[in-house]
Amino acid sequence: MSLATYIAQRRQQKPLLIMAHVVCGYPSFEANIRALEIMEDAGVDLVELQFPFSEPSADGPLFVRANEESLKAGTTIDQCFELMRLATQRFSFKIVMMGYYNTVYKMGEALFVKRLEDAGGAGYILPDLPIEESKVLHTASAAASIDPIILMTPTSSDQRLAQLGAASRGLVYVVARKGVTGGKTDMDDAVVALIKRCRQYTSVPIGVGFGITCREDLDALTGVADVAIIGTAALKAWESGGPEGLQAFFKALTV
Amino acid sequence: MSLATYIAQRRQQKPLLIMAHVVCGYPSFEANIRALEIMEDAGVDLVELQFPFSEPSADGPLFVRANEESLKAGTTIDQCFELMRLATQRFSFKIVMMGYYNTVYKMGEALFVKRLEDAGGAGYILPDLPIEESKVLHTASAAASIDPIILMTPTSSDQRLAQLGAASRGLVYVVARKGVTGGKTDMDDAVVALIKRCRQYTSVPIGVGFGITCREDLDALTGVADVAIIGTAALKAWESGGPEGLQAFFKALTV
Amino acid sequence: MNIFDFSEGREGYYGEYGGVFLPEVLHATIEELLACFRECKSDPNFWREYVELLQNYSGRPTPITHLPNLSRRLGGAQIYVKRDDLNHTGSHKINNVMGQGLLCRRLGKRRVIAETGAGQHGFATATMAARFGFDCKIYMGAVDVARQRPNVFWMENLGAQVIAVEDGQKTLKDAINECMRDWVLNMADTHYVLGTACGPHPFPEMVSWFQSIIGLEAREQIMALAGKLPDRVYACVGGGSNAIGIFQGFLSDDNVELIGCEAGGLGAGSNLHAARLAYNDASVGVAQGFKTYFLQNDQGNMKETHSIAAGLDYIGVNPIFSYLWEQGKVRFEAATDTEVKDALRLTMRTEGLIPALETTHAFVTAIKEAPTMAKDEVILINQSGRGDKDIFTIADALEDHKWKSFIRGKSDQYQREDN
Amino acid sequence: MNIFDFSEGREGYYGEYGGVFLPEVLHATIEELLACFRECKSDPNFWREYVELLQNYSGRPTPITHLPNLSRRLGGAQIYVKRDDLNHTGSHKINNVMGQGLLCRRLGKRRVIAETGAGQHGFATATMAARFGFDCKIYMGAVDVARQRPNVFWMENLGAQVIAVEDGQKTLKDAINECMRDWVLNMADTHYVLGTACGPHPFPEMVSWFQSIIGLEAREQIMALAGKLPDRVYACVGGGSNAIGIFQGFLSDDNVELIGCEAGGLGAGSNLHAARLAYNDASVGVAQGFKTYFLQNDQGNMKETHSIAAGLDYIGVNPIFSYLWEQGKVRFEAATDTEVKDALRLTMRTEGLIPALETTHAFVTAIKEAPTMAKDEVILINQSGRGDKDIFTIADALEDHKWKSFIRGKSDQYQREDN
Numbered sequence A, B: 001m002s003l004a005t006y007i008a009q010r011r012q013q014k015p016l017l018i019m020a021h022v023v024c025g026y027p028s029f030e031a032n033i034r035a036l037e038i039m040e041d042a043g044v045d046l047v048e049l050q051f052p053f054s055e056p057s058a059d060g061p062l063f064v065r066a067n068e069e070s071l072k073a074g075t076t077i078d079q080c081f082e083l084m085r086l087a088t089q090r091f092s093f094k095i096v097m098m099g100y101y102n103t104v105y106k107m108g109e110a111l112f113v114k115r116l117e118d119a120g121g122a123g124y125i126l127p128d129l130p131i132e133e134s135k136v137l138h139t140a141s142a143a144a145s146i147d148p149i150i151l152m153t154p155t156s157s158d159q160r161l162a163q164l165g166a167a168s169r170g171l172v173y174v175v176a177r178k179g180v181t182g183g184k185t186d187m188d189d190a191v192v193a194l195i196k197r198c199r200q201y202t203s204v205p206i207g208v209g210f211g212i213t214c215r216e217d218l219d220a221l222t223g224v225a226d227v228a229i230i231g232t233a234a235l236k237a238w239e240s241g242g243p244e245g246l247q248a249f250f251k252a253l254t255v
Numbered sequence C, D: 001m002n003i004f005d006f007s008e009g010r011e012g013y014y015g016e017y018g019g020v021f022l023p024e025v026l027h028a029t030i031e032e033l034l035a036c037f038r039e040c041k042s043d044p045n046f047w048r049e050y051v052e053l054l055q056n057y058s059g060r061p062t063p064i065t066h067l068p069n070l071s072r073r074l075g076g077a078q079i080y081v082k083r084d085d086l087n088h089t090g091s092h093k094i095n096n097v098m099g100q101g102l103l104c105r106r107l108g109k110r111r112v113i114a115e116t117g118a119g120q121h122g123f124a125t126a127t128m129a130a131r132f133g134f135d136c137k138i139y140m141g142a143v144d145v146a147r148q149r150p151n152v153f154w155m156e157n158l159g160a161q162v163i164a165v166e167d168g169q170k171t172l173k174d175a176i177n178e179c180m181r182d183w184v185l186n187m188a189d190t191h192y193v194l195g196t197a198c199g200p201h202p203f204p205e206m207v208s209w210f211q212s213i214i215g216l217e218a219r220e221q222i223m224a225l226a227g228k229l230p231d232r233v234y235a236c237v238g239g240g241s242n243a244i245g246i247f248q249g250f251l252s253d254d255n256v257e258l259i260g261c262e263a264g265g266l267g268a269g270s271n272l273h274a275a276r277l278a279y280n281d282a283s284v285g286v287a288q289g290f291k292t293y294f295l296q297n298d299q300g301n302m303k304e305t306h307s308i309a310a311g312l313d314y315i316g317v318n319p320i321f322s323y324l325w326e327q328g329k330v331r332f333e334a335a336t337d338t339e340v341k342d343a344l345r346l347t348m349r350t351e352g353l354i355p356a357l358e359t360t361h362a363f364v365t366a367i368k369e370a371p372t373m374a375k376d377e378v379i380l381i382n383q384s385g386r387g388d389k390d391i392f393t394i395a396d397a398l399e400d401h402k403w404k405s406f407i408r409g410k411s412d413q414y415q416r417e418d419n
């Protein structure tokens, strides 16, 4: 099932889906599985599996450290795909790969798409790959029903949004604010206006991320976006409270 | 009695006179007196009293330190003249002032000559005062029967020796080698040749200094020069053996 | 040869290298920068203002110095040195920085950020910011902060805020990442003054353009001094800005051989070096906003690098060089840390020059090759910086005991004063 | 006005100042030097060779930089700076040293000695000796060795032997005495490269002649840049070589006021300063080979002096200045240590320049006076050197805690390595 169809189906039952985030191999692959179980229990709809990279320049401090620690522990791409394979088999949510373009480039784009497909992945988010540079990858992806998740941002002009919209497939990731991952964003009128502006240029579902931390953020997005993307806040919950902390975090979100 | 007359008289009795050296106020004025007594006993014929100066650039390490220590202890020019006055009254040797020109310049040349005369001094050695700069001082000195002791050196050309000779009065100081005070000089053929060369340009007695340390040096100079000038070697003897050391030093020289 | 004529390929690409690989949020900023740069490049007044600024503020043109003693001693080619060490702040970095300062003013921005490795680029940027009245934040790997403290001291005293980056290898590449993180937040009022001919287009082109002033001057000067074009031109290659700067004076001269000198660190095979092209340990990848040869593992993660010279200690290389190297237009060699120490000693003693440790890599290679060349051949070395800034590193490298006891005495003094 | 026209007075005298007061053993050496200098001075090829050497080796002409920010902030005269800090080795000292290097070669000597205070002159001399292939010994007061260790490090690495002089006040004047002691022994093969316009004739004239290149360039440059002659020219005065250097460009211009800036140390009346003319604590004397104003007591012994800037910490002054001061041709002011720190901070932050502590004395006085001048008036400051060399002194003065903990860390590292 394609990402778009999956999201459309789920949206029948829920006004706002949730996409969560896991850094492969951090703090360990066992911990990843435990986190995914908790997410499954909490009714999470989509999960980004971040393949660690040595130069995570679009990430904030928490994810930077997670990337570093994971690599220091010896995490390989094989292990990341293996986690993805296990998770897509075992859990009901859809999984997308998140990472940096070099991971893909170094492997070769065709091979990347094939391995992603084999592992049951539905798409990928590559924050440092602009659409100008993604023709080959997008073409290969389309053939395999893998969706590139395009980012739209507060600094994108209408003209740019049109270009981005034209390339969008499966899900668009609206970046709620400037900056890197982590920190807090006010889900205020400006965010809502941005989402509405983005809607004009794409027909695929819209996810909103960067700085979502609490129930109120979800409320603000409900009826405006299709998916709320939760990254740093969940990792923070795990770091401070372990599995129970993560459980409590999702509980507070969804109740 | 003028310096020249005094030397001529003494030379009647001795083939080679001795001029010794004392740094005023080093290690103390009491020690100076003791040293002068020893010199008197040893039959020294002339003594240079060095007025300490803060920039003794023609002196070697031992005298440099002596100048410094003396000034640190508060030695004044008044005290130096007072020592000279006492010594000229009490001892039979002739005394000349040795020092740097700034001591004279700062006091005023006329006053310097007057004070030197009052204290019984017979002349002065100012190693940093070239004859070109000494007209006023020499004129004032002549009027007071004070003799400027001119230096002749191994680097002086014949033409220069002629100029120096023309200005010489009382005693000429032949510098046995290049460099500053201290160290050892071989009283070899070169020194003898230098003295002979100097003789051609002056009729006043010739003293030879810089590096005279032992009996053999005196032997080498006997019959060639009129005065052997002993500086550092005597101070060294005092430093290592006190009054007894100095006594022994002169004993070894004159026996 | 005009490497910046993109009419037959994709703009910002040199062969398959270069490009723009940045977060979407920077798209507009990069477009704005590109437009402004194009405007500057086509405006002869801009270049004139740039040259004048460097003349009046930084002392350009820097001279070329003949090294008769070293040449005689080596017994081969005549060695000449382009003296960019005489620039204000002590290296070629000021050229690029002053250019970007003018451009930043034209963009209407009032804050600059910059990464720095050796500290030279940070020093230059802090200087430029003081002069232009910009706010300034400098990102510097914590390891580099430690080994280049004098430069940090000056940056701070020039009014810049220096941030010690504790991520990753804590060197230049991590400082670049941190700059990107600042930029994606503050692009509205902030210009990122990238310090070398790397990163996303238009930086490689822009930095190369500003640094081309070295080659422009050098070509004319060496013709006047040596009466001919140089047979070989040597420059050290960190990111590759001073090298592309001087090489641009000779790119169209077929008989001039261009040699880029990389950091050989502990040597080939040691895995502790930063020789991207000379040692063949690197492969093509995409990071820090552009595509080039990187020292990376088979997973696409960057390797640890090492050099005695902080300013050469970088994973990637000017994309233009990746292209020119493959085209056989530029030869690449590496100099090891040990060779650098020896060449530095030799250069100081024979000619009274103190090249920066970075620069000394170029001297090493020239010194190796000069004896094999004819006496009427001409070598030109680009002296990208002076070694004064490296006193701690050089004193450590040369194991200077007096220096060590001086530092101990200083430390004791501070201890006493604080008690 | 030609201060070196001795036809109406005694050669080597400026009014009653100057002269030669040296041990007789040096008479022939000084005569030989004088004859050689006269030959050089009357040989246009010599000056041409000199200028060329400085151009090709040291980066002359140094530019003049306008300081718009500082001028605006002070609200008075327009401030311009002559950038001798951009010279190779970082100060104007190289001008004199290169000139004496040429002269030494002409004398056929192969060994040079020099005194040094701040270390700049020693650094420059060691550089020149390396370049000319001379043996080199540098005398430096032990106190200065301690406070200027980086310069000592470079001198030694350039191949010079550095002797820490333990006599007297252990600063510049004692180093000069020690040089004299070396010279009276080794004059046959040794040239004494005196570092400032002091000492016996012909040194004041000779050093002034070499440094006049600053004023020659500056006059033309300021006319071109500011469109007029400067109203006031400021230069710091240690021995007085950089000041006489720039002033010579304007000595015949009656409307240009010349201001020499001395080391005020802890201030007037403190007895801890080196202001010979500005504070009226000095009197005329004869020492170190010449007659001038010295800071001396009533017995003619030299006083202890003090300055934050080692290079200004000297008892005497250029005899030409004693004369020009009495003639009312040059005004003298002093800047205190505290004022110097403030002016340095201000200059770094507003213009991105780091003047040497010595130089900053000139900035202090200009900064004080600029606000009282009209907006169309022009100030020219001679930036005799750059402050990089002073990092230890400046860090101490500014009480930089990060610097201190860096030094402690370095010290601990050395301790560990040695165990």
Ligand SMILES: Cc1ncc(COP(=O)(O)O)c(C=O)c1O
Binding pocket: C091, C092, C117, C118, C119, C120, C121, C195, C196, C197, C236, C237, C238, C239, C240, C241, C242, C243, C310, C311, C312, C356, C358, C359, C384, C385, C386
């Ligand atoms: C003096 C000097 N030379 C060379 C480099 C290397 O940079 P690039 O290759 O960009 O010239 C640096 C970098 O800091 C440097 O400081």
Ligand SMILES: Cc1ncc(COP(=O)(O)O)c(C=O)c1O
Binding pocket: D091, D092, D117, D118, D119, D120, D121, D195, D196, D197, D236, D237, D238, D239, D240, D241, D242, D243, D310, D311, D312, D356, D358, D359, D384, D385, D386
């Ligand atoms: C940078 C600088 N300026 C000025 C001076 C003072 O010397 P002078 O008065 O001879 O120029 C020195 C002396 O070391 C110096 O290093």
